[in-house]
Amino acid sequence: MSSSRPTRPAIRYGGDYNPEQWPRETWREDIELMKQARINLVSVGIFSWVLLEPREGEYEFGWLDEIMGLLADAGIDVDLGTPTAAPPAWFWKKYPDSHPVTREGVRLGGGSRGMVSPSSPEYRRAATAITEQLARRYAQHPALAMWHVHNEYGAPVSESYDGHSVAAFQQWLRQRYGTLDELNAAWGTLFWGQCYGEWSQIDAPRLAATVSNQAQRLDFRRFTSDALLACYIAERDVIRRYTPDVPVTTNFMATNCLAADYWRWAREVDVVSNDHYLVAERADNHILLAMDADLTRSLAGGAPWVLMEHSTGAVNWQPRNIAKRAGELARNSMSHLARGADAIMFFQFRASRFGAEKFHSAMLPHAGTGTRIWREVCELGSTLETLADVAGSRVHARVGMLWDTESFWAQDLDWHPSIELDHRERIEAYYRALWELGVTVDFAHPSADLSGYDLVIAPSLYLVTPESAANLEGYVAGGGRLLVSYFSGIVDGTDAVYPGAAPGALREVLGVEIHEFLPLHEGELVTLDDGSTGAVWADDLHPTTARVLASYTSGPAAGAPAITENAHGSGTAWYVSTRLDGEDLAQLVAAVLSRSGIDADAAHPGLEIVERRSADTVYRFLINHTNADIEVSAGESPVTVPAGQVRVVRDPVHPEGTQHEWSTRHAPDSAPHVKEDV
Secondary structure: OOOOOOOOOOOEEEEEEOHHHOOHHHHHHHHHHHHHOOOOEEEEOOOOHHHHOOEOOEOOOHHHHHHHHHHHHOOOEEEEEEOOOOOOHHHHHHOHHHOOEOOOOOEOOOOOOOOOOOOOHHHHHHHHHHHHHHHHHHOOOOOEEEEEEOOOOOOOOOOOOOHHHHHHHHHHHHHHHOOHHHHHHHHOOOHHHOOOOOHHHOOOOOOOOOOOOHHHHHHHHHHHHHHHHHHHHHHHHHHHHHOOOOOEEOEEOOOOOOOOOHHHHHOOOOOOEEEOOOOOOOOOHHHHHHHHHHHHHHHOOOOOEEEEEOOOOOOOOOOOOOOOOOOHHHHHHHHHHHOOEEEEEEOOOEOOOOOOOOOOOOOEOOOHHHOHHHHHHHHHHHHHHHOHHHOOOEOOOOEEEEOOHHHHHHHOOOOOOOOOOOHHHHHHHHHHHHHHOOOOEEEEOOOOOOOOOOEEEEOOOOEOOHHHHHHHHHHHHOOOEEEEEOOOOOEOOOOOEOOOOEOHHHHHHHOEEEEEEOOOOOOOEEEEOOOOEEEOOOEEEEEOOOEEEEEEOOOOOOOOEEEEEEEEOOEEEEEEOOEOOHHHHHHHHHHHHHHOOOOOOOOOOOEEEEEEEOOOEEEEEEEEOOOOOEEEEOOOOOEEEOOOOEEEEEEEOOOOOOOOOOEEEEOOOOOOOOOOOO
């Protein structure tokens, strides 16, 4: 930012603020409460289009001027939203063709949010117009700290099958393929006589009599991601003309939204921001939180990022909206901070009395300041102030896990060998095993530079382009270690099966051939001669250069290899041909970590240990997700982490780059000295 703007606090703290829902006498009360909670950043105006432009081309900014001024006077900065996720009623009446259409042909109505065709030229024009008005008016405002474009692109509507989208899809295909011959070849349209002779013959892949062309559906997912991204870029570019020194972002939903290929999107934002909400009923939701935070940090290239939204308690849209227990708000927040976030934000500041989210928790609940949630919000604000020096430090991981949205799009289409091939299941399983072993993970695209990782894991990599295949082969040949799970390397970027035996793209690096897929019956288990048990899947596996580590002793592949290891160049690649879970998967992952020179520590289940490092300090976050105190030992300095609480320990970076070895055990009844108790 330019020197004309004030110095900003190191760790940002706050949330969405919707003053338009409240009378003006409440605004001053809110701001005093924000100061009490140590809030220094609020997001304003995200759903305010109709108030800012009540009639097309007529603008009213008085209320926004007032609240921006009050916040500036209080020293609270603003993440100013462009309100383009909720077009006004006048827009829908005048431009009905902008309504999105489902794959089934149903035109969706208004009265909600995020429900517009991203290819509508009328929407693009109206969105950039209101954005320009905001950028021009508030470019020099002292409260302005960040721009927040739109809100959660792709939610709840991503793909739209309206006429504007069909025309834009045809143009997108022209640019991608150049000629119809190239398109027909890429889509394999000789199958079922689908060849196209004119671009205008191509429709969106609507619901059809049976399975539609899968390559076409994959391209429509790519097109949709690009169409949504074009909407963001159009608004961002308008903003940058007026405030080139103010960062522009839009809130991702890292692991929970497959509408967008965030690897591409991350290149277009000035700072990566993310929304995360627990799957409240899952006992391992804190592990899924860590996975989401690790992916967000990875999308940011390791740089600090913004947790734009999470909840203080229950949400309102799950089947059972379970409230967070005492201390869970802080544990969730500190896990995000530990994994690279430099801003901890919530939806929202004051709970709404009306509308679809009136039962969603907030920093200030309906019951007011006498509540446990408000006390915990204020305590967290104070804690974050003591951790200001953490800002800018980074997380370093030795393990990379491959995450390819395009592969997930393809894998989750119809008519695959088993309905139990959902991409996310294996991602979660391998991540959980690593989390429980105390190993921090980066995520990476299979075409990215992987040389910084001692181990790369591909739990679910169905689609592998020739470029990615060459990258993975080069990584292993150069000394890397690669662990691959089943149904990976099967198709290329057009969803066409590689010639020859599976796993086509990874056949050489894994040193195996698969002659037949052998999916299992529902509930069927198979045994391996190493004592482990598999489910869901088996392969008729034939090693070429790999050696067998374990074989099947039951099931359709009895007597055949199940797990293999292949020396390739200076590195090693492992292949696992069945679904291992629980302790069986943990033992396999631990063995591979050991072979890769990576220490694993599972001394106490439920203790999360993550490090951030600056040039001179290691910040070690100790997060206790259990109901018992845990003692962590480091030489002469034991630290007790009370049940359900968090401790942050600062250590200097040793000149030789080494740190204490940390171990865990149950804490004694008498608590020892707590170092850097936070």
